[in-house]
Amino acid sequence: SVTVVGSLNEDLVVTVDRLPGRGETVVGSAVALLPGGKGANQASAAGRLGRGVHMVGRVGDDPAAGRQLAALADCGVNVGRVQRTPGAPTGSATIPVEARGGENLIVVVPGANAALTPADVDVESVHRAGVLLLQLETPLETVRAAVAATGGTVVLNPAPPQPLPAELLAEVDVLVPNEPELRALSGVPDGDDSPAALVALARAVGSGDVVVTLGGRGALVVPAGGPALLQAPPPVDAVDTTGAGDCFCGALSSALDRGADLAAAVRYAVTAAALSTTGPGARGALPDDDAVQALLDR
Numbered sequence: 001s002v003t004v005v006g007s008l009n010e011d012l013v014v015t016v017d018r019l020p021g022r023g024e025t026v027v028g029s030a031v032a033l034l035p036g037g038k039g040a041n042q043a044s045a046a047g048r049l050g051r052g053v054h055m056v057g058r059v060g061d062d063p064a065a066g067r068q069l070a071a072l073a074d075c076g077v078n079v080g081r082v083q084r085t086p087g088a089p090t091g092s093a094t095i096p097v098e099a100r101g102g103e104n105l106i107v108v109v110p111g112a113n114a115a116l117t118p119a120d121v122d123v124e125s126v127h128r129a130g131v132l133l134l135q136l137e138t139p140l141e142t143v144r145a146a147v148a149a150t151g152g153t154v155v156l157n158p159a160p161p162q163p164l165p166a167e168l169l170a171e172v173d174v175l176v177p178n179e180p181e182l183r184a185l186s187g188v189p190d191g192d193d194s195p196a197a198l199v200a201l202a203r204a205v206g207s208g209d210v211v212v213t214l215g216g217r218g219a220l221v222v223p224a225g226g227p228a229l230l231q232a233p234p235p236v237d238a239v240d241t242t243g244a245g246d247c248f249c250g251a252l253s254s255a256l257d258r259g260a261d262l263a264a265a266v267r268y269a270v271t272a273a274a275l276s277t278t279g280p281g282a283r284g285a286l287p288d289d290d291a292v293q294a295l296l297d298r
């Protein structure tokens, strides 16, 4: 099974013609309340693709909590280890987005996500996970405790990026950064974005396997002991790439849990993530396994 330890947020997405400046008021044209948070997005993607996905996290004791749990359950995710946190709000993100071009601003309030403790992850679904999938929107000491507590394959999406202790990186089996995250971790802020240059950065950062997502270019597979390869995505009509990286991580974990080798799992994840860009929002177009297989077989 796949167990995700991570964040749950409620996203308030407001459509504006132009982002406001400091101290300025602008009038928006639409508002939507959407389930989000990297952890819950990744769990939802995995839940749509296969059975036995568990989420470990915290929500508040507010109306948003129920909406987050319902959205996950709707994707087939087991939420028995998502706890309510008295006195804390459910995590949230407020996101004004420009109608044309999609440029945005994001204000995140971690809320209950910040209250996830090492004790919270000392649970059966973490111990027994086939794949343990984590991000960095919950406290780092909790991420470390979960990694220490599992017997499964550890997949870490280092987002949002922060400096990571070498002992943690050494226990990660598959590190999945996008290009900006890889650059943040490597301390090389910009420069050559050729596959060869990115492979060198990936090998410098990760001790296990590294998979670098590259948006419309697909993903770069950098196995710990073997040649790198670039996996291109299938052609799709991308309309909204929000959450594509989250779908990628969920799909990669789902495939690894079902026994795929790294290259096959990345091919599956690239295909699922491409499909996820064909609808709005982070969870608006999450594919099921049949849809991914159909595109893989074409």
Ligand code: ADP
Binding pocket: 178, 179, 212, 213, 214, 215, 216, 217, 218, 219, 233, 234, 236, 238, 241, 242, 243, 244, 245, 246, 248, 269, 270, 271, 273, 274, 277
């Ligand atoms: P993030 O969402 O973290 O910024 P990326 O932009 O790298 O991550 O996207 C993650 C994955 O989603 C890519 O590796 C690719 O498989 C898929 N993807 C993203 N954008 C596109 C696109 N325009 N067309 C096809 N696939 C895409």
